[in-house]
Every structure is written in structure tokens, then in C-alpha cells.
Amino acid sequence: MSADQVHFSSTAEAAERQGFPVTTHPRVQRPRRRGDGWLWLTLAALMLLVLALAGGAAYVYRSYEGRIYPNVSIQGIAVGDMTPDQAEAALRARYAAFLRQPLIITYGDRQWTPTLDDLGMTFDFRGAVDRAYNAGRGNGLIGDVQEIAAIWQHGLEIPLRVSYDEMRAQAYLAHLAREIERAPADAQVRLDGEQVATVGSVIGRQVLVDATLSQVSQQLQSLAPATIPIQTRELPPRLDDAAVAAARSRIETILQGPLSLRVGKHEYEWTVDELAQMIVIERVPSGEGDRVVVTLDRSAIEQRLRQIADETEKPGTRPRVAWNNGDLKITKPGKPGLRLDEARARDMVLAALTGRDRTLDLPMIPTDPPVTEANLHQLGIRELVSVGKSDFTGSAAYRVHNIGVGMQLLNGLLVAPGEEFSFNKNIGQINAANGFVEGAAIIQNRTQQEFGGGICQDSTTLFRAAFWAGLPITERWGHSFYISWYDKYALGPRGNGPGLDATIFTGGPDLKFVNDTGAWLLIQAWSDPKTGVAQIELYGTKPNRTVDLTHKVYDHTPAPTEPVFVADPKVPQGTIKHTDKARGGMTIDVYRLVIENGVPRPPELFRTRFRPWPNIYTLNPADIGPDSKPLIPFPSNEQPAQPAPPVEQPTEPPPPPGVEPQPEQNSGEQPPANG
Numbered sequence: 001m002s003a004d005q006v007h008f009s010s011t012a013e014a015a016e017r018q019g020f021p022v023t024t025h026p027r028v029q030r031p032r033r034r035g036d037g038w039l040w041l042t043l044a045a046l047m048l049l050v051l052a053l054a055g056g057a058a059y060v061y062r063s064y065e066g067r068i069y070p071n072v073s074i075q076g077i078a079v080g081d082m083t084p085d086q087a088e089a090a091l092r093a094r095y096a097a098f099l100r101q102p103l104i105i106t107y108g109d110r111q112w113t114p115t116l117d118d119l120g121m122t123f124d125f126r127g128a129v130d131r132a133y134n135a136g137r138g139n140g141l142i143g144d145v146q147e148i149a150a151i152w153q154h155g156l157e158i159p160l161r162v163s164y165d166e167m168r169a170q171a172y173l174a175h176l177a178r179e180i181e182r183a184p185a186d187a188q189v190r191l192d193g194e195q196v197a198t199v200g201s202v203i204g205r206q207v208l209v210d211a212t213l214s215q216v217s218q219q220l221q222s223l224a225p226a227t228i229p230i231q232t233r234e235l236p237p238r239l240d241d242a243a244v245a246a247a248r249s250r251i252e253t254i255l256q257g258p259l260s261l262r263v264g265k266h267e268y269e270w271t272v273d274e275l276a277q278m279i280v281i282e283r284v285p286s287g288e289g290d291r292v293v294v295t296l297d298r299s300a301i302e303q304r305l306r307q308i309a310d311e312t313e314k315p316g317t318r319p320r321v322a323w324n325n326g327d328l329k330i331t332k333p334g335k336p337g338l339r340l341d342e343a344r345a346r347d348m349v350l351a352a353l354t355g356r357d358r359t360l361d362l363p364m365i366p367t368d369p370p371v372t373e374a375n376l377h378q379l380g381i382r383e384l385v386s387v388g389k390s391d392f393t394g395s396a397a398y399r400v401h402n403i404g405v406g407m408q409l410l411n412g413l414l415v416a417p418g419e420e421f422s423f424n425k426n427i428g429q430i431n432a433a434n435g436f437v438e439g440a441a442i443i444q445n446r447t448q449q450e451f452g453g454g455i456c457q458d459s460t461t462l463f464r465a466a467f468w469a470g471l472p473i474t475e476r477w478g479h480s481f482y483i484s485w486y487d488k489y490a491l492g493p494r495g496n497g498p499g500l501d502a503t504i505f506t507g508g509p510d511l512k513f514v515n516d517t518g519a520w521l522l523i524q525a526w527s528d529p530k531t532g533v534a535q536i537e538l539y540g541t542k543p544n545r546t547v548d549l550t551h552k553v554y555d556h557t558p559a560p561t562e563p564v565f566v567a568d569p570k571v572p573q574g575t576i577k578h579t580d581k582a583r584g585g586m587t588i589d590v591y592r593l594v595i596e597n598g599v600p601r602p603p604e605l606f607r608t609r610f611r612p613w614p615n616i617y618t619l620n621p622a623d624i625g626p627d628s629k630p631l632i633p634f635p636s637n638e639q640p641a642q643p644a645p646p647v648e649q650p651t652e653p654p655p656p657p658g659v660e661p662q663p664e665q666n667s668g669e670q671p672p673a674n675g
Contacts, residue, residue: 060148069136071151074128075160087129091160095123097225103216105173107180107230120168121220124161132158164220170213173230177207180230186239189247189292191279194272196251198244204235239283239290247281247292253354254279254296260359261349263312263340270304275353301349302342308362309340316369320412321376323524323539328376331412334369341365371414379414380519385538386547388465391488392457393532398439399454400529405435406458407534410525415515420474421466423459423504423511430455430506456503457534458525459511460486463502465523465536466513467606468492470547470594475512478608479503482583497551499588499608517543545596550589550603557585560614565628568618574632576623580616585609 068087070080077094079087092099102119105112116122135156136148150156184204190197208231219226259270278297283290316337319330345362352360371379392403406427415421430436430452439453456479463476479486479501486501502511515521519541527534559582571577587610591603623632 068129068132069148069151071155072132072135072158073155074132074158076157079129079132084129084133087132088125091123091125091128095223098223099123101225102220103225104227105176105212105216105230106227107176107232110180112176114172118168118172119216119220120165122163124163128158128160132156162223164217166213166217169216169220170209173207173209173212173216176230177209180207180232181205184235184237186237186290187241187244188239189244189251189281191251191276191281194255194276196248196255198248201237201240201244203237205232206235207232236289238285239292243289243291247294250294250354251279251281254294257358259349259352261308261345262359262361263308263364266308266312268308296350296353298346298350302346305340305342305345305349305362308345309342312340312364313367314338316367318371318414319369319376321371321381321414321522322412323381323522323537326382328379328381328522330371330373330376334371336369337367338364339367370416380417380541381522381539383539383542385517385521385540385542386465386469387538388461388463388468388536389489389492390457390461390464390534391485391532392454392527392534393485393488395454395457395485395532396439398437399457400527402436402439402452402454403457403527403534404529406452406455407525407527407536409434410458410462410523410536413523415521415523417515417518417520420512420514423462424506425510427455427458427504452506456501457527458536459504460501461534461536462523462525463511463513464490464492464500465538467500467592468547469517469538470543470545470592470596472514472516473512473604473606474514475510476502476606477504477509477511478610480611481613482586482610491549491551494549494551497588498553498586498610499551499590499606501608515540517541543596545594548593550591550593552589553586554589555585555587555609557612559584559612563615563617565624565630566616566618567621567624569621571618571620573620573622575620576630576632576634577618578615579618580613582615583610583613585612 064081066083068079068082068084072078072080074087074091075094077090079090082090099116101113102116102121103114105114135158136144136151138144139147182202182205185202187201188197188199211231212228215231216228219228255272255275258272259275261268261270278300280295280297282293282295284293314337317334319334320332322329322331341363345360348360348362352358392399395403409427413426428434432451436452436455438451463473466473478499480503482498483501487496487498489496490500491497503509504511517540522539524537524539525535563582566579568577588608590606590608592606593603594601617630619630619632623630625631
């Protein structure tokens with residue numbers, strides 16, 4: 001083999017080793033022509049050039065194997081002649097501070113140090129180094145040679161790729177916001193009893209996450225450590241301290257002391273505690289911030305003033321009315337009354353509670369009489385309801401007079417629906433000023449002279465009218481001893497008999513009943529000295545009820561045989577005066593039977609116990625000895641015969657078995673009476 005063939009071969013082998021394809025062909029002997037020499041020279045020159053390039057490339061490859069070619073930079077950092085690991089280390093060293101602590105986030109004296117991972121940021125150091133190392137490699141011989149030449153001449157700058165997930169950074173800031181943010185708290189005011197308690201407001205704080213994130217994102221682009229303050233804004237409360245302070249001041253003004261009220265002779269004090277209960281604290285929203293409104297409970301004030309008005313009212317008097325055959329006529333007009341002016345009083349109280357004057361004289365205004373011509377015919381007085389009747393035939397002149405006076409005081413009176421009528425209250429004082437004269441009355445267990453003797457005839461007559469009307473009798477007392485003249489007319493349609501009398505005494509026993517008819521009642525009362533009849537008629541609206549009775553007299557007790565002697569300095573010395581005649585005792589049970597709307601009521605028991613009564617004599621104290629016996633002769637003919645008590649004859653049988661009697665109206669000893 002010739003020398004030229006070895007070089008080629010060698011050259012071919014070298015080229016083949018560099019990756020270039022080499023094709024060999026069988027040598028063909030051609031005839032030599034003119035010009036073939038230049039062709040061969042040119043081919044030889046080209047072959048030599050290729051061999052030179054291949055050799056140079058092979059030299060460069062071997063010289064920088066495992067290293068980056070010179071004149072290559074990554075993000076401005078020269079990494080030529082460095083191995084990939086050295087280049088990556090250089091890059092990491094360049095950004096070491098940023099990698100270690102990219103940001104410090106602060107708020108006030110607090111700070112946070114997020115990592116790159118917290119911020120969603122990553123550096124592709126290996127990718128940049130790989131690109132630097134692969135520059136001038138892997139592009140084929142010609143490509144590598146060309147790229148290496150370009151790097152050598154112009155240099156190569158490779159960017160460092162950094163990725164940033166802004167959502168991660170936002171989430172980190174949102175987490176910090178939960179530590180920093182504070183909700184605003186409104187100021188508060190409340191009443192603890194009489195004490196005013198307030199709580200100051202708190203200004204809220206909100207982290208401006210988006211604004212802070214924008215600053216963080218911008219700073220991260222510099223790849224240099226930095227300090228970023230968190231941006232915030234204040235959140236004012238809806239109700240501030242100034243509004244609460246104003247409310248507190250108003251409350252303290254209201255509670256500066258008790259409120260004294262005077263209505264005529266009546267005085268009232270509203271304590272500080274009571275005033276505190278009338279305070280109303282309300283929060284009122286508004287566009288520029290809420291406010292607190294402190295007011296007084298007008299309805300509570302009006303209710304208390306209404307109670308005072310009821311207590312201090314001086315009602316107008318009712319008129320006297322005549323039945324006048326159904327055409328009601330006012331015979332004596334009622335008088336106006338006085339009542340607290342509640343509207344003016346309320347305004348005065350409201351003004352006083354926000355001022356300094358804590359004592360008020362509240363005004364009163366006149367009120368119309370409760371019954372006038374305007375409403376007289378609306379009272380429901382349209383028919384006779386019941387009649388009560390008694391007999392006073394043979395009564396002494398003083399008694400006839402007092403019976404007439406009492407009837408005049410009762411005549412024309414009105415009883416309102418639901419009202420409890422009191423005989424004593426409506427009769428008034430039983431004295432000379434009221435028209436009464438002195439007469440015999442049962443006082444201290446004996447008959448004595450007293451104003452109003454005979455007034456029990458009137459109370460008895462009214463009791464019978466109420467009894468036969470079926471009205472609830474709330475108080476009734478029988479006499480202490482049996483008085484025969486009350487028997488007549490006592491049992492109404494069932495005839496005469498004892499047990500339906502009613503005694504009264506000023507300041508003591510009374511006759512009371514309730515008007516349960518649902519309409520007003522008119523009392524028409526009169527007495528006739530000629531016939532000895534006393535009668536009271538009740539007019540109104542008659543309920544759908546019937547009234548009957550059963551009557552039983554039992555437990556007869558004989559009169560005491562021993563007389564009683566009483567010292568009386570008014571009796572002339574040497575004289576014996578017979579004041580009370582002996583009489584026996586007995587018990588009378590009257591059951592009232594009422595059927596209303598077809599339904600029977602439980603029987604009502606009216607029991608009267610008449611005590612045995614001795615002969616009573618009065619003497620001058622000088623004529624009574626230590627043994628309470630007279631020192632002067634006692635006429636034998638002075639002892640009167642004892643009257644026989646009424647025969648025990650019940651007009652009706654007692655209530656059937658199983659019917660419980662109502663509680664007795666009066667049992668035991670009867671009190672003294674005017675009758």
C-alpha cells in the first residue's frame with residue numbers, strides 16, 4: 001500500500017472517529033486526460049482543510065472536556081472554563097443572600113421571614129448550567145465549530161430562569177393577615193341598676209393584601225433581599241366613644257336624684273331605681289356612624305301617672321234621679337270632680353327629668369259628673385228589679401223621723417254595674433248635722449239614747465230589696481235580740497217572720513251588696529208615717545233570675561229571769577227606769593234560692609241568732625249597792641211579763657240532703673246597732 005493511501009486512511013479514520021461519515025470506493029483506472037491534475041490538487045486541498053478542522057475540533061473537545069467553553073456567562077456571571085458543578089456553585093454563591101432570605105416582611109415591631117417556597121419562587125440553576133455547558137456541543141462538527149467560533153468572538157449570555165407563583169405569595173400574605181387584622185369593636189353603654197357602665201370602642205385593622213402583594217412581586221424581580229412593610233388600613237367602629245359619652249351624660253342627668261311629685265295633699269317620690277327602669281337606650285344606624293338615643297318610656301310614665309290620677313281623683317258626685325214612671329229625671333245634678341291633668345303632668349315630668357328641678361306640683365283639671373242628662377238614658381234603668389218592704393207601725397216620733405231622714409238620703413241614689421254598695425258610706429254621719437235626732441238604740445248591750453235610732457228600719461228595708469233582687473250580699477248583721485216589728489213583710493210573698501233584718505252602726509257593722517245585674521241600679525226609697533210602711537224599689541235591668549227562700553226558726557231559749565241593774569247618773573236618785581224588756585232567744589235559718597237562666601245557684605244561708613234578753617233597769621249610782629242590787633225598794637209590779645217567742649214554723653223545708661249551706665253572714669254575738 002502506498003503512503004498516500006495510509007494518510008487518507010488515516011485521515012478517513014480520523015474523520016470517521018469525529019463522527020463524520022467516510023465512504024470508500026474501489027479505485028477505477030481511468031485514462032489520463034488533460035486538466036485532471038488541477039482537479040486532483042483541488043480535492044487534495046479540500047481534504048486537507050477538512051482534516052485540519054476535524055483535528056482542531058478534536059483538540060478543542062479534548063481540551064474542554066467536562067468544562068464550559070470560554071466566554072460563556074449565566075445572568076452576567078462568567079462561567080467559562082468551569083465545570084457544571086462549579087458554574088452552579090458560582091450562581092448559588094452569587095444569589096446566596098437572596099436564596100437564604102429573599103424578603104423580610106414587617107408590621108410595627110413584628111417581622112416575618114418567608115422562604116422562597118413560601119413565596120412560590122424557584123431558580124432553575126441546573127437548567128442554565130446545562131445550557132451553558134451544551135453550547136458548542138452536539139450540533140455536528142461544522143455546527144459545533146461555528147458555534148464555538150461565535151462564542152469565542154462574541155461571547156454567550158444565558159439567562160437564569162426563575163419561576164414565581166403569585167398565588168402562593170398571596171396565600172402567605174393572607175395567612176399573615178389573620179394574625180394582624182382586628183375587627184372593630186363598638187363602644188357600649190348600659191345600665192346596671194342605677195349605675196351607668198360604658199365600654200370604649202376599638203379601631204379595627206385590615207391588611208391590604210393586594211397592595212402588599214404588588215410590592216412583594218415587584219421587589220422579587222430584583223433577586224435581591226429586601227424588607228417589605230405590610231400595608232394596612234384602619235376600620236373605624238360604627239359606634240364611637242363620643243356617641244357613648246353623650247348618651248352617658250344624658251342618663252346621668254336623668255338619674256341625678258329622685259323625682260318628687262305633689263298632687264294636692266298627696267306626695268309621691270319616684271326613686272332613682274324606678275327612674276332607671278324608665279330609661280330606654282336605643283342604637284340608631286346612620287350613614288356617618290351609629291348614634292345612641294336615650295329616651296324615657298312614655299308609656300311607663302303615663303301608666304304611673306294614671307295610677308296617681310286614680311288615687312288622687314276627686315270624683316264628681318252622682319246626681320239624684322227619680323224614676324218618674326220610667327221617664328228618668330235628674331232631681332239634683334251631680335257635681336264636677338277633679339282629676340290629674342295627665343297630659344300636662346307627663347310633659348312636666350319629661351322636662352324635669354332632663355333638667356335640674358326635681359320637685360313638681362302637678363295640675364288637676366275639672367271632670368264632668370259621672371252621670372248627666374247626656375248619658376242618663378244609657379244606664380239601662382228601664383224596669384223594676386225588686387222591692388223591699390218593712391213596717392214601723394207604732395214607732396215613736398223620733399224613730400219615724402229618723403226612718404224618714406234615712407229614706408231621703410237613700411232615695412235617688414245610683415249604683416254602678418259591679419259596684420259594691422255600702423249603706424254606711426252612702427248614709428254618711430248619723431248626727432244632727434245630717435238631720436237625725438236622738439232615740440233608743442242598742443248600745444253596750446242595752447237600749448240607750450243615740451242619734452239615728454230607727455235607722456236600722458232603712459237598712460233592713462234595703463237588705464230585703466237586695467235579697468229579693470238576688471244581688472250578692474257581702475255584709476249583713478242581724479240584731480242582737482228579737483224585735484217583733486221587723487217580722488212584717490220580711491218573707492215577701494211567703495208572709496211574715498223573723499230573720500230578715502239588718503242592723504248597722506256608724507264605723508262598725510254595715511250592709512253591703514254588689515250590683516251584678518250588668519246595668520245601673522236606681523234606688524227609690526220612701527216611708528209613710530200614716531201607714532207605717534217603709535219601702536225601697538230597685539230599678540234597672542232585671543236579670544233572668546227568680547228568688548225564693550226557705551225559713552226555719554229553732555233553738556228557742558227562754559228569757560233570763562234575773563233583771564239587770566245599770567248605774568246611770570242621768571237617772572234621778574230614788575228612781576228606777578225600765579229600759580229593756582225581757583225576751584227569749586232563738587235561731588233563724590233563711591236559705592235564699594236563686595235560679596238564673598234556668599240554672600239553680602247553691603242555696604245561700606242567712607242565719608240570725610237572737611240572744612235571750614233580760615229586763616234591764618237603770619238607777620242613779622247612789623241607789624245601787626256593792627252587790628249591783630238596788631238600795632231602794634223595787635216595785636213588784638214593775639217586772640213585766642215575758643213575751644212568748646214566735647212559734648217554730650218553717651215556711652219551707654230546709655234544703656235537700658247533700659246541699660251545703662253557704663257560710664253564715666253573722667254568727668255568735670251581734671254588735672251594737674242603731675236600730
